[in-house]
Structures are given as C-alpha cells and as structure tokens.
Amino acid sequence: xxxxxLPTNKDKNSTDRKQVEEALQKRTFELDERIKELNCLxxxxxxxxKPNISLEKILQGIVDLIPPAWRYPEITCARITxxxxxxxxxxxxxxxxxxxxxxIVHGKLVGTLEVYYKEERPSIxxxxxxKEERRLIIAIAERLGRIVERWQYExxxxxxxxxxxxxxxxxxxxxxxxxxxxxxxxxSTSKILTETLLDNQPNVPNEIRQKxxxxxxxxxxxxxxxRDLAYDLRPSGLDQLGLVQTVYQYCEDFSExxxxxxxxxxxxxxxxxxxxxxxxxxxxxxxxxLNNIKKHADADQITIRLVASSPNIILRIEDNGKGFDVxxxxxxxxNEKRMGLKSMEERVSLLKGNIKIQSRLMKGTKIFxxxxxxxxxxxxxxxxIDH
Amino acid sequence: MxxxxxxxxxPLFREGLKAIIGRSNxxxxxxxxxxxxxxxxxxxxYKPDLVVVDISLPDTNGIQLTREIRDLLPETRIIIVxxxxxxxYIVEAFQAGATGYVVKESASEKLLKGLESVAKxxxxxxxxxxxxVVKALMKFxxxxxxxxxxxxxxxxxxxxxxxxxxxxxxxxxxxxxxxxISPKTVENHRANIMNKLGLHSTMELVxxxxxxxxxxxxxxxx
Numbered sequence: 041x042x043x044x045x046l047p048t049n050k051d052k053n054s055t056d057r058k059q060v061e062e063a064l065q066k067r068t069f070e071l072d073e074r075i076k077e078l079n080c081l082x083x084x085x086x087x088x089x090k091p092n093i094s095l096e097k098i099l100q101g102i103v104d105l106i107p108p109a110w111r112y113p114e115i116t117c118a119r120i121t122x123x124x125x126x127x128x129x130x131x132x133x134x135x136x137x138x139x140x141x142x143x144i145v146h147g148k149l150v151g152t153l154e155v156y157y158k159e160e161r162p163s164i165x166x167x168x169x170x171k172e173e174r175r176l177i178i179a180i181a182e183r184l185g186r187i188v189e190r191w192q193y194e195x196x197x198x199x200x201x202x203x204x205x206x207x208x209x210x211x212x213x214x215x216x217x218x219x220x221x222x223x224x225x226x227x228s229t230s231k232i233l234t235e236t237l238l239d240n241q242p243n244v245p246n247e248i249r250q251k252x253x254x255x256x257x258x259x260x261x262x263x264x265x266x267r268d269l270a271y272d273l274r275p276s277g278l279d280q281l282g283l284v285q286t287v288y289q290y291c292e293d294f295s296e297x298x299x300x301x302x303x304x305x306x307x308x309x310x311x312x313x314x315x316x317x318x319x320x321x322x323x324x325x326x327x328x329x330l331n332n333i334k335k336h337a338d339a340d341q342i343t344i345r346l347v348a349s350s351p352n353i354i355l356r357i358e359d360n361g362k363g364f365d366v367x368x369x370x371x372x373x374x375n376e377k378r379m380g381l382k383s384m385e386e387r388v389s390l391l392k393g394n395i396k397i398q399s400r401l402m403k404g405t406k407i408f409x410x411x412x413x414x415x416x417x418x419x420x421x422x423x424x425i426d427h
Numbered sequence: 428m429x430x431x432x433x434x435x436x437x438p439l440f441r442e443g444l445k446a447i448i449g450r451s452n453x454x455x456x457x458x459x460x461x462x463x464x465x466x467x468x469x470x471x472x473y474k475p476d477l478v479v480v481d482i483s484l485p486d487t488n489g490i491q492l493t494r495e496i497r498d499l500l501p502e503t504r505i506i507i508v509x510x511x512x513x514x515x516y517i518v519e520a521f522q523a524g525a526t527g528y529v530v531k532e533s534a535s536e537k538l539l540k541g542l543e544s545v546a547k548x549x550x551x552x553x554x555x556x557x558x559x560v561v562k563a564l565m566k567f568x569x570x571x572x573x574x575x576x577x578x579x580x581x582x583x584x585x586x587x588x589x590x591x592x593x594x595x596x597x598x599x600x601x602x603x604x605x606x607x608i609s610p611k612t613v614e615n616h617r618a619n620i621m622n623k624l625g626l627h628s629t630m631e632l633v634x635x636x637x638x639x640x641x642x643x644x645x646x647x648x649x
Contacts (some may be wrong), residue, residue: 221483223508225437228531235535239446256535263532267512278515288574307576307639308587334647345640349591350584356640408643 073111080109080173084180088187095191099127102184106155108171115158119183122151133158139169141181142158145188153181175331201386216274224266231259233287275323283319284309284346287326291344294330302330302339308348318413321387322346322355326389329357329407332380337361348413352393355409363399384409429546430457434466434492435508437486440531444479444508447538454542463487475503477542480525482509482516484583490516490523497524503544508534514563527551531593558584578624580637586623589616594630594636 083105087098099120106118107129122143137157142149155177159169234256238244269274277286284306291302297379314322325343333339339361347354381397384407388395393411431454435441441459448454458473460466463486470478473511478496493505506527517528527545529537533555544551545591552560582590592602599617603610625633637644 155515220510225440225483225531228510228534229437229440229443231532232447232535233439234445236443236450239450261530277515284575304574305576305640307579308582310575310580343640347579347640348587349641350587354640358644404642 065310073170076109077172080105080110080176081179081183084183088190095188096125096127098187098191099125099184102180103127103129105182108166109176110155110157111170112157112161115161117156117158118153119154119156121154122188126341129157132156133161137161137168139166139173139177141177143181143188144185145192151178151184153184178261198389201383202390204389205321205383205390209324210275216270216276219266219270219273222278224263224270227263227266231256231263236257247261256346278319278323282310283314283322287323287344287346288358290323290327291330294334298334300333300342302342302344304344304346306346309346309353312348312353312413314353314413316410318353318391321391322353322411325355325384325387325409328380328384332384333357333359333361333405335380336364339404351412352410353413355407357407358404360404363400363401363403366397366399390423428455428543429453429478430455430473431479431542432457432466432469432473432475433459433479434461434463434484434489435459435479435481436461436483437481439553440481444538446532447535448542449538451539451542453546454539461485463489463492466492467499468500470500470503477546478503479508479538479542480505481531482507482511482520489524490519493520493523493525504548506538506541506545506551508538512559514556517552517556517560518563520530521550528556529553530555576639581622581623586616586620589613590620590632590636591641593617593620593644594633596633 082103087093087101087105090097099122103118103120104261107113107116110116117129119126119132120143133156135156135158137160138154139153139156140152143151143153155169155173157168165171166174234252237247238252275286275290277289287306288304291304294300295302325344329344330342333342337359339359341360342359343356345354345356385395388409388411391411392411395410396408397405398408399405431448433441433456435444438461445456445459448456454477457475458469460469463484464536466478466484474487480489480492480496482648484492487505489494489509493507496503496505504527505525506529507525508529508531509516509520510531511517512530517596520528526548527541527550529541530553533553537555541551541553580586588606589602592605597605599610599613602613604637606613621627624632624635626635633644635644636642
C-alpha cells in the first residue's frame with residue numbers, strides 16, 4: 041500500500057527508485073515468462089531429437105512441457121487430441137478457462153491442443169491468458185503438425201524399405217526356382233538331345249560331330265552358371281538342411297574364397313522351428329555382414345555366433361578389421377547409396393529385433409543382433425514371404 | 428533285356444533318356460509316365476526291373492515316390508535322374524530306397540553305366556556329385572560337435588532365459604522379480620543349468636555364456 045502513496049519532494053528519490061524497481065520487476069516477470077516459453081520450445085526440440093523415440097512418447101513429453109511454460113504452472117493442464125488418440129497431464133481436468141489451437145497435418149485438421157486453468161485467475165489479454173501464451177500455443181500446435189508429418193513420412197519410408205526387402209526376397213526365390221526348375225532343366229534336356237542327335241547316323245562327317253560336341257560342352261557350362269546363380273539368389277539348403285548347417289556351409293565357402301577365417305558357432309538352435317521369414321532374414325544378415333566385412337573391413341578373423349536365448353535369438357558378427365566411425369558411416373552410406381548397414385538395420389527391424397553396431401578404428405567391428413523368435417506355425421495360416 | 432519305366436514330367440527329356448537307353452541292347456523302355464500318380468500305377472501294372480525317376484514331379488516328389496515303389500516292388504531297382512546336385516537330396520534319395528543317382532545333364536555319359544550297376548544290385552553315384560558327397564561324409568561325424576553345443580541345446584527355453592540373466596550378473600531375487608517367479612524356482616533352474624552344462628561356479632557360467640556369445644565380456648566402452 042505504501043507503494044501507491046503520492047510522491048512528495050522528500051520522497052522523490054525513493055519514488056524514482058520504486059518506479060525503476062517496479063519497471064524492473066515487470067521486466068523480470070516478462071523475461072521469466074519468455075524463458076519459460078523458450079524452455080518449452082527447446083524441450084520440444086530435444087525430445088524429437090532423441091533416437092528411436094516413438095510418436096506417443098514425443099506427444100506425451102510435449103504435453104508435460106506445457107504447464108511449466110504458462111503463467112500459473114500449478115493450475116495449468118493440457119491435452120493433445122490427435123484423431124483417436126489423446127495425451128494429457130496426469131492431473132488433467134477440463135474447466136471453463138481454456139485456450140485451444142488446431143493441429144494441421146498435410147493441410148488437414150487432425151486434432152487440437154488445449155490448455156486449461158483449473159482455477160480462476162484475473163482476466164488479462166485473452167481471459168486469464170497472456171497474449172504471449174496465445175502465440176505460444178499456436179507455435180506449439182504448428183510444431184506438433186510438423187512433427188506428426190515428419191513421423192508419418194518416416195513411417196512410410198520404413199514401411200517401404202521393409203516391403204522392398206520382402207519383395208526382393210520373394211523375387212529372388214521366384215527367379216532362383218525358375219532358373220533351376222525351368223532354365224537349367226531345359227538346357228539339360230537340350231544337352232541330352234544334342235548328345236543323342238547323331239546316334240544311329242553313321243554317315244555324319246566328323247566336322248559336324250565335333251560341332252555337336254562343342255555345343256554339348258557349352259550347354260554344360262551354361263547349366264553350371266545357371267546353378268551357381270540360382271544358389272547365390274537363394275540358398276536351397278535352408279529348406280533342406282536348416283539354418284545352422286546352411287550358415288556353416290556359407291561360412292566355410294566364405295573362408296575358402298577369402299583370406300579370412302570365419303569361426304562359426306551355434307547353440308540351442310536345433311530345437312526351435314523358426315518361422316521362414318526369420319530364417320531367411322537371419323541368413324541374409326550373416327550374408328550381408330560377411331559381405332560388408334569383405335568389402336570394407338580388411339579383416340582376417342571373423343567370429344559369428346548364433347545362439348537361441350529364449351525368447352530371442354542372438355546373432356553376433358565380429359571382425360578384427362580396420363573398423364569405422366559408426367554414425368558417420370551410416371550418414372555417408374545413405375548419401376552414397378551404400379546400403380549395407382542400413383539394410384541390416386531394416387532387416388532387423390522387420391524381425392522386430394534390435395541391432396547394435398560398435399566399431400573401433402584398427403580394432404574391428406562388433407555387430408550384436410537380437411530378434412524374437414516365433415516357432416513356425418503348423419497349419420494353413422502360415423504366411424510365407426515367398427507365396 | 429531288363430525292362431525300364433521312366434517317370435519324368437518333361438516329354439522331351441524322356442525322349443533323350445530313351446535315345447540314351449536305346450544305345451544299349453541290355454535295356455528296353457517298357458513304359459513312361461509324366462507324374463508320380465501315373466508312374467506308380469504303371470509300376471504296379473508292369474513290374475519293371477528298373478525305374479528311372481525325376482525328383483521334381485508335378486504331384487508328389489520323386490523321393491516320396493521312390494519310397495512307395497520300393498514298398499510295393501522290393502525287387503525293382505530305382506535310379507534317380509534329377510537336376511538337383513545338392514548332397515542333402517542325394518542322401519535323402521538313397522535313404523528312401525534308390526540305389527542309383529545321376530544328375531540330369533550327365534545322363535548321356537552316366538545313365539547306362541548307372542543302370543548296369545543298379546541292375547546288378549550295386550549302388551551307383553554320379554561322379555559329378557560324388558566328390559561333394561565324400562566331402563560331406565568326411566565332415567559328418569565331427570561336424571555337429573564342431574559347430575553346435577549339445578549341452579546348451581539341452582536347456583529348456585526357461586533355462587536359456589535364466590542362464591542369460593545369471594550371466595549378465597542378476598541375482599536370483601532380481602531374476603525372480605523380472606520373470607514373476609519365486610526365487611526358489613530360479614535357484615532350481617540355476618542348479619539344473621549348472622548340472623546340464625557341468626559347471627560349478629557363477630564364474631564358470633559367465634565364461635561359458637561368453638564363449639557361446641550370450642554375453643560380451645569384452646564390450647568396448649562407449
């Protein structure tokens with residue numbers, strides 16, 4: 041009350057000081073409010089930059105950043121409504137003192153952001169809310185729209201990469217089968233027909249016999265190439281020998297063809313009947329891992345472990361090569377369209393597992409993959425990747 | 428003259444086989460079939476001395492058909508002529524009762540030799556694939572032991588789960604809480620694991636888990 045006493049000459053100095061102090065207080069209050077707003081916006085930025093964070097976690101996080109940014113945090117609560125989803129603070133309660141802003145995604149209204157005061161406060165710019173708070177709620181709602189858009193794009197890319205893996209696998213299977221069952225079959229038939237063509241034809245000149253022999257040799261070469269190609273496209277052993285034997289064979293072949301020793305060991309895998317998708321993708325992961333090592337690592341010792349650890353399967357691929365900078369390499373790989381590691385990541389996420397890549401320069405690289413396994417279901421509902 | 432039944436779904440290939448067999452006066456093709464069903468019917472009817480069977484047939488596969496013919500006509504010798512050159516197919520074919528195996532593309536050089544051997548009651552394996560088979564045979568006895576761990580394989584899924592948690596350093600109480608079971612049950616599982624793997628201390632268990640790749644004791648610090 042003393043503050044509003046009329047100034048007298050005697051008080052002049054102290055009145056000036058009071059005014060300055062008041063102005064200072066007001067400015068401090070305003071700055072505090074701005075800092076609260078900034079904290080909220082920075083908090084949002086930090087939230088969306090967290091690796092592998094889900095959209096739900098982002099939205100819940102944002103809703104929890106809102107009350108501290110408003111003038112009366114203790115009575116503020118907020119709610120994000122997005123299509124059929126809702127995110128709100130723990131103590132959320134609707135009231136008549138509210139501020140809302142629309143959330144627009146791809147030009148369409150998909151939800152709202154609401155901020156409530158649970159108790160009455162003096163009216164100021166917009167009911168009890170400051171005009172700055174109106175600007176803030178609009179800014180937050182706009183960013184929410186961009187976040188959802190970005191998330192949808194990422195989901196879509198993710199979906200497309202996985203579809204691509206599935207399609208590639210089924211195409212490989214189809215081509216391998218066609219090559220083996222039709223092309224190689226027909227060439228074999230041609231070879232036999234060629235070789236029996238001159239049976240019971242004693243008068244054929246030697247020159248022609250020689251030509252026919254050459255044809256037969258050429259056909260034999262074609263059969264071998266077609267076989268190798270089919271085998272590269274699709275390890276036929278998976279259906280016959282199972283994953284462990286097929287991987288073992290692949291590692292043996294790899295050791296023989298490259299100057300690297302592959303130490304493969306497996307445990308507990310024979311008991312589980314893996315779903316076909318899991319099996320082929322685990323095999324591809326090993327294949328891609330080994331090919332990456334061959335292309336980039338310059339390693340001479342490779343260790344592969346494939347172990348059932350219920351309810352997961354652990355796959356480790358380690359080498360003693362020259363290593364690389366993991367983060368940098370992923371970005372570079374994307375730019376150069378070298379998809380080795382990225383494609384391994386997509387495969388793992390297709391199997392709903394996780395992958396950890398560690399690398400040390402001049403020491404080597406360790407890849408740890410863990411995927412849940414489902415036993416192969418007997419019956420007609422089984423969804424094969426290749427049918 | 429020995430009678431032969433050819434079962435293959437490619438008419439042109441059958442033509443080729445007939446031409447090859449026609450080179451010899453010891454054999455005579457008395458029937459041909461384009462699928463397993465028809466093949467089995469003709470085998471029943473003509474009781475041939477020899478049957479030439481393809482593995483890929485439109486209805487049943489040739490290995491299954493081999494089993495059926497052998498059960499039906501134990502005297503009849505069966506020789507497989509197939510596109511497949513992988514060891515597993517070959518092994519399966521012999522297990523099913525075939526006594527000869529020739530890869531399709533080498534039929535013109537090998538088929539007659541094969542038929543002669545098989546007709547005499549011998550086994551015949553195409554030299555185009557025999558080296559793979561021998562390679563596989565040489566690896567066979569030690570192979571499983573070399574690349575898998577039978578002891579670990581004998582653990583139940585629950586034991587596998589608990590073994591990993593133990594190896595990661597969790598106490599019985601912590602594991603019990605995590606898996607919603609009693610600490611006593613965890614202890615029982617632990618005893619079973621140690622017993623099955625022939626281990627005596629947690630230290631040994633950790634080492635074992637590291638060797639298998641369940642845990643990585645040499646994690647580089649981030």
